[in-house]
Amino acid sequence: MIVRNLNEAKESARRIVSPDGNWESTRMLLKDDGMGFSFHITTIYEGADFQMHYQNHLESVYCVSGKGEVETLDDGKVYPIEPGTLYVLDKHDKHVLRAFKEMTMACVFNPPLNGKEVHNAEGAYELEAETIA
Template sequence: MIVSTRYVRSSALLCRNYRNERAFHSSRTSCILFRDAEYVTEKKQVLTLENGAIESRRYLLRSDGFGFSVQHAILRPQQSATLRYQNHVVAVMVTQGEGEMRVIPPNNKKTASTQEHPSFKLSPGAFFALNAAETVQVEAMTTELHLVSVLNPPLVGPEKRNENGVFTMIDEDGIERESYDHNIVRRLFEPPESLRCGTIMKDDPLF
């Protein structure tokens, strides 16, 4: 079945309510979310970062309740960007273009063995992940470099790098933080609504 893009875009979320007299959760909802580039533009979820070097299209945000966020970043030709996600873990897939990723050691020191930063060629299908400790520099070659990434904690929407080079985190109260402690971790890493009670009971007629 083909769903009309025009119809989907009006709400961006297709939901089918399952109502059963026997169900504990009579308002339980099953949803399919669909968004395109026009949608994120209309919702002002497209940001220009790194002095114009990156266009970041933010498709899935914390408010969507999936437990992670999804972004499509476009790095302009012959431009570079430094990525430091000390507040997030991030997985990145290259979908278009060619470039290079260089690992920047702590305090920007050169490695003793090669006197150079380790580097990796980027092309469609290349993948890398950062576990909130590394800093990398990504450079596009002669064409745009397209990167699709998944972040946790999920983005609220307007996050950018601050003056210290840190990609900040916005907590549930809307406060922008350069770092955070264990007291708010559970509020940032909540499971999605559909998995909050586990999966073993999802198909039970009484659930």
């Protein structure tokens, strides 16, 4: 059994802050845990407005708190995000995420992340990033 505490994980190497200052993510479950997916609690800072394109991963995102929107760039559709909203990037959707009020998100990635990933120039995570010790 794996048991982790969010507050303890936030005080460890499991907390990753984006170089661009848009988000921070506490990686609660990673590839080395052997579950076939990773689970993160991510904070999107108020005012964040950035493009992502997970070419190597599928992601589902559940909003715990805050307010914002996600826009899919292929069709220009905009979806509001508020507590209780789930959005799923099931087609490697190129998208823009905007936070009007700081958002706390529960995120699942498949395949699982290794731990130290941050977005590359195309807004994706690499498949073989550095692991957290």
